[in-house]
Amino acid sequence: MSDTAIDRSRLTVSDEVAIQILGMNKWYGAFHVLRDINLTINKGERIVVCGPSGSGKSTLIRCINRLEEHQSGKIVVDGIELTNDLKHIDQVRSEVGMVFQHFNLFPHLTILENCTLAPIWVRKVPKKEAVETAMYYLEKVKIPEQANKYPGQLSGGQQQRVAIARSLCMRPNIMLFDEPTSALDPEMIKEVLDTMIQLAEEGMTMICVTHEMGFARQVANRVIFMDQGQIVEQNEPEAFFNNPRSDRTRLFLSQILGH
């Protein structure tokens, strides 16, 4: 999809563990949405999670910053285990950035205020410094000139780039992307993907739920396929796309790539 050249040799994966999920299960009422998830993600990995709708992929990454609560098993993020302890949850949330399908910018605040709010109120960064950081990241996503506008005045692609900048202002170690391009017009998908590629090149640990298979091929070092709340297959992108081993994966790939 994206034709920005990416130098894969610059993408390195460390031996240190960023996220560890062990025997994790989750239910919505009586419905078993996530079943025995085991996953270890090292620092610097770019993981793409795909699968049919309702397969639990969004729920999985929302468990990583505790937007959803898991009922059994263990999730350790950056050495902090997610339990009911609010301190741990807030600590993890300030280390983990998240980008949503519908951007979820705060419509009553300007772009700049969106970006400085959490650093000022959560990290207690002085306002001047927070503004400098925000402008740095807004420049990075190539919209510094929109800083004093409101989200409602921006296009979808611009809003999503602001959302990425807003997360980066907290200087997270890990970024979660929950279908970041699914709500965008086709013309705007590229600008968001380019921003994400840039981020990958800088060594960010990324977990992306997405249907952009071009992005997965180009950037991911691992693709995870989920169905019915389980991890069905995971592999390096080349092998995943060229030699899917499970029938379910093959069917899925033929459906999304076949037309």
Place this chain on the structure above:
Amino acid sequence: MSGTHAHSAAFVRDRMIPQEPPPDRSIGALGWLRQNLFSSWLNAALTLVSLALIGALLAAVLPWVVHSSWTANSLSECREQIKAAYGPEESGACWAVIRERWSQLIFGFYPSEIYWRPILAFGTALGGLAPVLFPGVPRRALYLTAAAPFLVPWLLWGGTVWLPVAVAFGFVLGYAGFRVVAPWAGGILGAIAAGLVPVLWWLLLAGKAAGGLQEILPLGIEPVSSRNFGGFMLSITIGLTAITLSLPIGILLALGRQSRMFIVKVICVGVIEFVRGVPLITLLFVAWLLLNYFMPPNTNFDIILRVIIMVTLFASAYVAEVIRGGLAALPRGQYEAADALGLDYWKAQRLIVMPQALKISIPGIVSTFIGVFKDTTLVSIIGLLDPVGFSNSIRADVNWNGIVWELYGFIALMFFIFCFSMSRYSMYLERRLRTGHR
């Protein structure tokens, strides 16, 4: 030429069409008239009929308003003056009653030599509200906002200056209680301490402390009894207090109603549903007749204070429900984004949720406020002399027996001015907070 070729599907535009002005018919004053008043035969007919009706109404009322007397000292003198001036068949308004009694309609039986005190009190209240209501006011005015709740009642009721000081000290104690308890017992116990300590102080010690200080250093102004309060001063005192207090209480009730803590939720739902389920007039009767039975013996709980508590409670329940509507209209994604950025519950509420929920609820909240302000006239039923109560006593006067329209017209006009300004303010606020598409 840029038309399509008749039998071919292929088409390439060779010239883009530039922007052109709209046709003359749809712009300017004539365009406006045509669009809004005379767009069809039916619309034109309705316009003409409405104009005729308005004309007839004004023709009937205006002479009565203008053919009036301002100088008479009784209703019968009024009628004679009008007959003498405009002819024996004419009837006109007797505005003289407003001239003679307007100070009472405004201040009740408040001693006239200290009218400056309520005037200064409402000036202080408005000065304290200004930085909250308008962004252009210097932030230093917020000190006045903090002082107004203690200064205004002191100016109105008078007495020793140490009482408001002692009451204000309760808040300092509450803050201190929170700072002492919260670090080792957690936020919830800290909040309980912050609530309990000042209440105990106010109930048990504040009065004695104020009395003691007054003996050491007597500082005070002439006290005025609640029985002397009346007129619009009374309406504004009750209305303004209830309005300013019901917003924060309503916010807390609305949040409590959505809380995951079961007990908090049950209490909030109970309060809201009970208060909404009971007519205000019943609550006022409770304040008037019953409340003293629940108080410790020999405490004389001021009647105006009791009424203010009831009206505030009443307004809070309605405001809470209006705000709940605003909260429900907020997309879930806003909560999730706030959570994902690591904001805790209170910060998320204060910075993300409430600014948006309140903005959505502005029309409903202001409607509630206007309703509450008008409902203050109900206190006339429990014997307080608000403007309506006072108009009854004026009509009981031999000189003015039989006068109706002029008094109620004046009261209605005053209420209209207050309520209309609230309505205009809410529209200004909505315009100022609109951030969607500019």
